[in-house]
């Protein structure tokens with residue numbers, strides 16, 4: 125793409141508002157900045173489209189939203205079988221989220237697609253639920269999930285409430301690319317859309333039905349109303365969308381032990397009291413841990429801004445709060461679920477991903493439950509659930525290492541509302557037995573081996589960063605290592621070129637002797653490269669030493685110094 129030409133066309137277009145034009149004029153002498161903003165269109169990645177907010181084709185702004193929505197509208201109309209096509213659009217607490225949601229809705233309306241939006245913020249799982257509940261043709265969430273505040277994004281959903289898988293997303297992209305100019309986008313004023321019934325608010329009954337579903341899926345609801353004496357748990361939605369539904373669900377269960385981090389219950393696009401609103405990072409729990417210490421809470425739980433991820437820190441014997449990994453929480457939830465089921469359904473299956481550790485899988489297999497691994501991205505888990513609707517398998521549980529879990533099939537994306545409720549139930553169950561989640565984890569490790577994993581995130585931003593990531597991936601692909609950290613490579617899978625039965629994906633996985641493995645892939649949501657390492661051994665120490673050695677050597681051998 126000719127970035128200067130793109131830049132000029134934006135600058136001169138009558139469609140571009142004065143403020144955007146000013147923003148563009150201000151960078152007139154900054155060629156690098158113009159290039160970054162205009163050298164390509166913002167792409168669809170693991171979780172839809174995600175980018176830095178600002179003017180440009182490679183940025184998140186109302187024009188990029190309109191163009192994407194025009195393409196998405198054409199895609200919906202082409203494959204829609206309904207007489208009245210409809211879309212549900214939710215938004216989180218980020219900068220411009222509400223504005224972008226309305227922009228998307230007005231483009232949909234102009235294309236004759238009834239757009240349901242919300243008066244306030246909603247979580248990603250609520251959107252997934254609403255698409256199904258309203259029998260809509262599609263859905264959108266305006267969110268950049270846990271990214272820093274300067275980001276926003278656009279997640280796209282099909283009629284089953286699942287994010288579009290690449291095959292479908294490619295068709296949307298094709299339709300978006302076909303939108304060549306600002307004039308090519310249909311747009312309707314809000315008043316007209318409302319008058320024509322093409323812009324509507326999602327009825328409150330949908331939120332209520334969602335909460336009912338969450339409550340119905342608890343194992344022992346009386347545990348909440350009869351919480352063990354002294355049990356307290358801290359909760360923070362990290363200034364995002366999770367506060368309302370989590371508190372509503374727990375209130376409906378008559379649970380009294382919840383201590384919300386008051387200042388983080390406030391919706392805030394700047395995430396003022398947190399350095400990074402990502403429950404994967406310990407830094408996100410600073411306030412929550414302070415509350416937990418003050419109130420003597422057993423654990424503190426944090427959901428990300430669009431409330432599809434959830435993390436938990438648990439108090440150990442020394443009074444320290446230890447963060448569980450997504451793999452650990454996933455394994456614990458699965459173990460708890462199995463312990464509470466009277467009997468397993470026919471052909472039970474759990475879904476994880478190729479970068480999820482083997483911990484949960486070991487538990488599942490021991491109980492005769494099949495484990496199916498998909499590519500990274502919860503959409504692949506949602507896709508499988510739909511396939512199993514033919515009765516071939518019974519879906520029990522889906523999870524991935526990046527703090528995403530799903531129980532039940534009302535929602536087809538990871539759901540941090542129901543997961544939070546389940547984590548609290550599980551915490552109480554063990555608390556009543558004088559155990560912590562760490563005790564249970566240790567018992568499981570003794571049974572299934574000590575599983576240890578680490579994740580190395582290498583930040584590489586901008587156009588140059590992308591090139592560096594591509595180089596590292598090519599090293600991983602082409603310079604095959606016979607052994608890593610003294611462990612022989614027993615299997616190397618290149619998910620881009622080998623026949624794996626899964627869609628092609630830019631991932632390379634090395635399975636080493638003794639159950640250790642590492643996988644390397646570019647993030648599809650942030651400008652970084654991810655190296656996942658997983659090991660299992662007879663002791664925690666041994667497993668950790670092995671994983672750390674692998675992580676170190678992989679970086680030394682594949683990543684050029686910057």
Ligand SMILES: O=P([O-])(O)O[C@H]1O[C@H](COP(=O)(O)O)[C@@H](O)[C@H](O)[C@H]1O
Nearest residue numbers: 170171269501502526647648649650
């Ligand atoms: O960011 P979220 O919470 O929408 O989550 C999205 O991104 C995560 C990270 O993806 P990547 O490793 O490509 O950055 C994925 O694991 C997840 O399935 C997807 O829904």
Ligand SMILES: [Mg+2]
Nearest residue numbers: 269428430432
């Ligand atoms: Mg998220």
